Amino acid sequence: MSWSLISxxxxxxxxxxxxxxxxxxKRLSHYLRSQSWYIYSMSLLSxxxxxxxxxxxxxSDGQELNPDIFESLSKCDAYNxxxxxxxxxxxxxxxxxFDNETITTWATQGKIPKDHTALFLRILSFETPGSLCLLWxxxxxxxxxxxxxxxxxxxxxxxxxxxxxxxENKSWKL
Numbered sequence: 608m609s610w611s612l613i614s615x616x617x618x619x620x621x622x623x624x625x626x627x628x629x630x631x632x633k634r635l636s637h638y639l640r641s642q643s644w645y646i647y648s649m650s651l652l653s654x655x656x657x658x659x660x661x662x663x664x665x666x667s668d669g670q671e672l673n674p675d676i677f678e679s680l681s682k683c684d685a686y687n688x689x690x691x692x693x694x695x696x697x698x699x700x701x702x703x704x705f706d707n708e709t710i711t712t713w714a715t716q717g718k719i720p721k722d723h724t725a726l727f728l729r730i731l732s733f734e735t736p737g738s739l740c741l742l743w744x745x746x747x748x749x750x751x752x753x754x755x756x757x758x759x760x761x762x763x764x765x766x767x768x769x770x771x772x773x774x775e776n777k778s779w780k781l
Contacts, residue, residue, distance in 0.1 A: 640701040647694035651720070654687035691723070695730045707731065 661680045665672070699705045710727045713719045719727060 636701065639697075643694060643697035643701045647691065647698060647719075650687055650691040650694050651723075654684070654691060657683040657687055692726060692730065695727055698727075699730050705731065 657680060661677075661684065664676060664680060702709070707728070710719070710724060710731065713727075714721050714724045
């Protein structure tokens with residue numbers, strides 16, 4: 608067997624292993640994303656149940672409040688908040704896009720409760736952009752402003768020409 612045949616065989620096996628790992632990575636990331644959202648939804652259900660129990664306990668008819676039960680329910684509430692924050696952190700790590708726009712979209716779609724938007728924003732990391740990124744954003748912002756200004760000027764010219772036409776039409780009618 609020649610060396611070229613052996614290297615071809617090793618190359619083909621390398622490509623097959625790379626394709627297999629790519630599919631496995633995609634499947635694993637999908638599973639992690641799904642698991643993160645499931646944990647978050649379970650933390651919301653647990654938090655809601657603890658809040659309901661606390662409200663019912665406070666509203667109990669004529670019974671004295673037991674400090675031990677009240678303390679346990681308060682601890683449960685704190686643990687649920689901690690669990691929700693951890694689930695949000697896992698969502699941040701598993702989602703391909705986790706930014707202000709995505710969080711707002713999720714809140715609008717009802718994927719997350721609107722009152723939990725602040726918790727998602729709290730987890731959001733604000734990285735300072737590099738100088739090239741700032742330069743690019745500055746360039747695109749200036750270009751956008753120039754295009755908008757040009758569009759406004761063109762619409763003003765169209766409106767002025769329509770007014771001139773109306774004036775001419777009125778003068779013909781007199």
